[in-house]
Amino acid sequence: MTITQLQYVLAVAEYKNFTLAAEKCFVTQPTLSMQIQKIEEELDIQIFDRSKKPIQLTEIGQKIVTQAKNIVNEADRIQDIVDLQKGFIGGEFRLGIIPTVMPTLLPMFLNNFIKKYPKVKLIIEELNTSEIITKLKNGHLDAAIAATPLQEEKIKEIVLYYEPFMVYVPENHAKFSKSELEVDDLNVDEILLLQDGHCFRDGILNLCKRNAQSHENKFQIESGSFETLIKLANEGLGITLLPYLHTLDLKESDSQKLKHFTEPKPAREISLIFPKNELKIHIIEALRQTISGVLRGAIAFQNVEIISPLHKK
Template identity: 70%
Template sequence: MTITQLHYVLAVAEHKNFTKAAQKVFVTQPTLSMQIQKLEEELDVQIFDRTKKPIQLTETGQKIVQQARNIVNESDRIKDIVDQQKGFVGGIFKLGVIPTIMPTLLPMFINNFIKKYPKVKLKIEELNTEAIIERLREGHLDAAIAATPLELPGIKENVLYYEPFVGYIPNAHRLHNKEKIEVNDLDIDDMLLLEDGHCFKDGIINLCKSSRNYDEDHFQLESGSFETLIKLANEGLGMTLLPYLHTLDLKDGEKKNLKMFKDPVPAREVSLIYNRSELKMQIIEAIRSTIAGVVKGAIAFHNVNIISPLSKKNEFQE
């Protein structure tokens, strides 16, 4: 068997279609089919059930694909070792970023990174945490930036910074006149939240669970963006919590509605996460150091209480 054949098997397993898989690996469909058939003949097993639409892995095929990923990753490590020895920082790097971090962090570091590491071709994708974990495990992402701790087998977490939660409390709200708010002030009944799928929402729910004012059956309004939550709050429909970096670009009139928490300030932990195989570590370290350099000046909070993004519905754990 060859590494090339294993690449072909992984492509078909992903796309569940021989034609699409062939396009993905830049060969003709007959070439790809012939190579996979040769591998099946050599192993004397059927990897794919071609009678089903879309094509499905056989029970043995599932185990072969899992091992094929390991072999392909290890083969990639050989080139990676050579690159590291040469001090080369370049090539394609696929980075996932969760939606509540993408609009604030990316503009802060991307230009610096591109100028410092022009040979790296960053491919950045906005994904929720569940999709990020799936793509990391399948090898479709090299690393990701997400809220942690996630405590997942096979995934390493390298902490980048701690980002405080900040209250956005308009004039008419009962907490507006407080100089600083406390966790016990929070009431889930007048809290505007992001939609399901956002780990920032799970963090807020976990925060409210530590307060006496939590009722799991009561939610008022949910939205897909912080901008909409702010507008809803301005209309007198409740308050919301924002990540600290998001507050830096608010209008002056909106900044008057911001309230910090008393120490220890509740915060989310933001990390660079990647597979334990530690491929492309020179690029991962380059991203980490670039972000650390720009965030250090923006976030200077030390007495924080880390709020986990893990929820009871969390299905990331294997």
């Protein structure tokens, strides 16, 4: 059997369809089917149960796919070893970034990175956390930037920075006169939230669940952007919470409505995450150094309490 044949097996296992798997592998469907059949004949077993729709792995097929992932990863590592030996940092690198980090962090480091490492072809996708985890596990991303900890056994996390939650309070609100807010000052029923699926939303809900004022999580409005939440707050529809880096770009009139929490400040942990097999680790490290360099001085909060991004019922 060959590495290519194993890659075909993994594609069919993922997409559960020979035609779609062939398209993703850039070969014809007959070619892919023939190569998989050769492996099955060589091993004298059936990897796939073709009688089911969609196609399913057989019991022995599940074990073979697990081993095939290890073999393909180790084969990819050979190129990593060669690149490291030559000091070469280049090639295609697929990076996922969560939506509440992308608009603020990406402009801070992207230009520096592509100038310093012109041979790296960055392919960047804006994805929510669940999509990132799935794509990392399936080998469709090399790394990602997300809120952590995620408690994923096969994913490694390197902390980039801690980003406090800021409270945006309109002038007509009862809490506007306070210079700093306690978590107990929050009433979850008046907080304007991002739409479901954003880990920043889940962090706010986790923060507010410790608050005795929280009731039945009845929210007036949910939006897909911080800008909309700010406008709604300015209309007197509630308050909202923002990540610290996002507040740096607010106009002066809106900046005056921001309130810090008292210490330890509730914050989210933003990390560079990647599979534990550490493929392309030289590019991952280059990315980490670049981001750390541009953030130095821009965000330096130490006395913080990390709020989990994981959804809690």
